[in-house]
Amino acid sequence: MALRLAATPAIRSTARLMLRQQPMGLVKIHSSVSQSNAVAAPKPDRLHGSYHWDLERAVCIALVPIVSSQLAFGASPVLDTLLGVVLPLHLHIGFDACITDYFNARKSVILNKLMTGTLYASTAGVLVGCYQFNTNDIGITEFISKMWV
Numbered sequence: 001m002a003l004r005l006a007a008t009p010a011i012r013s014t015a016r017l018m019l020r021q022q023p024m025g026l027v028k029i030h031s032s033v034s035q036s037n038a039v040a041a042p043k044p045d046r047l048h049g050s051y052h053w054d055l056e057r058a059v060c061i062a063l064v065p066i067v068s069s070q071l072a073f074g075a076s077p078v079l080d081t082l083l084g085v086v087l088p089l090h091l092h093i094g095f096d097a098c099i100t101d102y103f104n105a106r107k108s109v110i111l112n113k114l115m116t117g118t119l120y121a122s123t124a125g126v127l128v129g130c131y132q133f134n135t136n137d138i139g140i141t142e143f144i145s146k147m148w149v
Contacts, residue, residue, distance in 0.1 A: 055093075056093050059086055059089050059090045059093060060090065062082075062086050063086055063087065063090060066079060066082050066083050066086060067083070070083065070141045074141070074145075075138075075139055075141040075142045075145070076141070077134070077139065079141065080134045080139040080140050080141050081134055083130075083140050083141070084127070084130030084131060084133070084134050084140055085127070085130070087130075088123055088126040088127050088130060089123075091123070091126070092119065092123040095119050096116075096119060099112065099115045099116055099119060103115050
């Protein structure tokens with residue numbers, strides 16, 4: 001049974017137009033872009049390739065035994081130090097991904113630089129704060145246990 005488009009001329013012309021369209025991969029979107037002013041691809045960088053992804057996963061996986069051993073064994077200076085380094089690094093990676101997604105460097109250059117600089121400054125501040133809290137105060141694990149109860 002064949003589909004017949006004899007109902008109205010508008011439906012026939014729309015169906016013919018849809019059948020003639022090229023797939024999106026073959027359509028030339030910007031006719032004003034030539035090869036001479038095309039943007040060159042950036043050089044591959046180890047920190048933004050597979051090594052970056054591996055570091056993200058390693059930090060995420062490292063949090064599981066650190067937190068579980070603190071719950072099992074209680075407060076420890078070594079575990080507090082590890083948590084004081086790994087947790088801010090994990091948060092930095094997550095916020096960096098948010099900045100990359102929502103404040104793209106190509107669309108909003110100034111805002112991207114401002115947000116990235118704020119992220120690096122706050123991560124450094126959190127690392128220093130965790131160090132000070134672990135060395136001069138009760139430590140992260142003891143603080144969380146006192147807040148929990």
